[in-house]
Amino acid sequence: MMTRSEDLFNRAKRVLPGGVNSPVRAYKSVGGCPRFIKKAEGTYVYDEEGKRYLDYIGSWGPMILGHNHPEIQQAVVEAAQKGLSFGTATEIEVKMGELLCSLVPCFDMVRMVNSGTEAVMSSIRAARGFTGRDKIIKFEGCYHGHFDALLVKAGSGVMTAGIPDSSGVPKGCAMDTLTAVYNDIDSVRKLFEENPGQIAALIIEPVAANMGVVLPREGFLKDLRDICTENGTLLIFDEVITGFRLGLTGAQGTYGVMPDLATFGKIIGGGMPVGCYGGKREIMEMIAPLGSVYQAGTLSGNPVAMAAGITELTILKDHPEVYRHLEKLGESFRSGVKEILKRHGREYQITGTGSLSCLFFTDRPVTNYEDAKTSDVSVFAEYFHYMLDHGIHLAPSQFEAIFFNNAMKQEDVDLTLDVMDSFFS
Numbered sequence: 001m002m003t004r005s006e007d008l009f010n011r012a013k014r015v016l017p018g019g020v021n022s023p024v025r026a027y028k029s030v031g032g033c034p035r036f037i038k039k040a041e042g043t044y045v046y047d048e049e050g051k052r053y054l055d056y057i058g059s060w061g062p063m064i065l066g067h068n069h070p071e072i073q074q075a076v077v078e079a080a081q082k083g084l085s086f087g088t089a090t091e092i093e094v095k096m097g098e099l100l101c102s103l104v105p106c107f108d109m110v111r112m113v114n115s116g117t118e119a120v121m122s123s124i125r126a127a128r129g130f131t132g133r134d135k136i137i138k139f140e141g142c143y144h145g146h147f148d149a150l151l152v153k154a155g156s157g158v159m160t161a162g163i164p165d166s167s168g169v170p171k172g173c174a175m176d177t178l179t180a181v182y183n184d185i186d187s188v189r190k191l192f193e194e195n196p197g198q199i200a201a202l203i204i205e206p207v208a209a210n211m212g213v214v215l216p217r218e219g220f221l222k223d224l225r226d227i228c229t230e231n232g233t234l235l236i237f238d239e240v241i242t243g244f245r246l247g248l249t250g251a252q253g254t255y256g257v258m259p260d261l262a263t264f265g266k267i268i269g270g271g272m273p274v275g276c277y278g279g280k281r282e283i284m285e286m287i288a289p290l291g292s293v294y295q296a297g298t299l300s301g302n303p304v305a306m307a308a309g310i311t312e313l314t315i316l317k318d319h320p321e322v323y324r325h326l327e328k329l330g331e332s333f334r335s336g337v338k339e340i341l342k343r344h345g346r347e348y349q350i351t352g353t354g355s356l357s358c359l360f361f362t363d364r365p366v367t368n369y370e371d372a373k374t375s376d377v378s379v380f381a382e383y384f385h386y387m388l389d390h391g392i393h394l395a396p397s398q399f400e401a402i403f404f405n406n407a408m409k410q411e412d413v414d415l416t417l418d419v420m421d422s423f424f425s
């Protein structure tokens, strides 16, 4: 007997490439049939058969408060009753702009867009327009969306699919993208020496979360800040995952390093398709209609999406205890995993900070992309399916994060640890 997910997957494969609308949802690297999810509530998702899973994907980040939060749902319904989109200026965009600029340390001004990809793409254009330079530096294993110039050594979905680059990206588009090694300041220095006066921007995930979770070494972000300042290069923090997850001020506040521009997505839309980029006034004043850097969007600042985002961010702002709770869950998970690994004599690496974690199936400490790639993805695949069979919904890739949400309780973490313990037995 076919399950409903299997049936749907067969239908999906006929009309959607790989049966999905984003490759990270496919089970390509772990095998099997993706669970089609019908509804979600709190910390659980329910598949088409009605089976319940404790969810550690959280829509890849936005569900930091848990699924279908009643206040966000209510805000969306109320906004929808007034109309879905006007294509004009609205008050709610002003409120969102004011809220973001009051919370994000580097934001004097912000532009709303519809995805993280769009945010990063536009921020790179702004940086090139501002500096009059073409080259950019990114890090191996960091993902910044699926647009041409940054689809180079790009982590997560790309890593899982085993495509180091994408086909269809003209050489010219990737030519100006230089790649450095995460946590290796010398690799960055070398690129600056080889390309003097030519680098518009250096972009980084301040905590890398698309090659598994890799933390920046002590002082690394500060060193990047200094090198960029010395060279007249803009420092861009891609906070599409870290923004409003590490805390209200993102990685820039947490690590005390001020970028020139920053990009956000995922959490700031509360589950709706939203992104934004912003930063110093003199850079953002380059953007059309003020300046010569063109960037636009029919649905940008959409009122329903803004309602969801503002509500989520306001709850986070008014409830600092959320971050303390998430921190506690994350810490207790990581220390629990460490104990389990020790008990079973495994040398695997558990990494993370706050509500982001990752278990790498490698005995090598993971500080960059090369280290991450030493993970045994076949053991990961076994582990993934064991967890899924026991009602625990993890991202179907070694190179994704485990996301905790505020609807989760300590007993959920304890249950997860019990299942992990039985897997390793």
Ligand SMILES: *Cc1c(COP(=O)(O)O)cnc(C)c1O
Residues within 6 Å of the ligand: 114, 115, 116, 117, 118, 120, 143, 144, 145, 146, 205, 210, 238, 239, 240, 241, 265, 266, 275
């Ligand atoms: C998810 C992600 C993006 C892309 O965002 P989309 O909304 O999927 O386009 C960009 N940067 C980082 C760090 C991400 O995690």
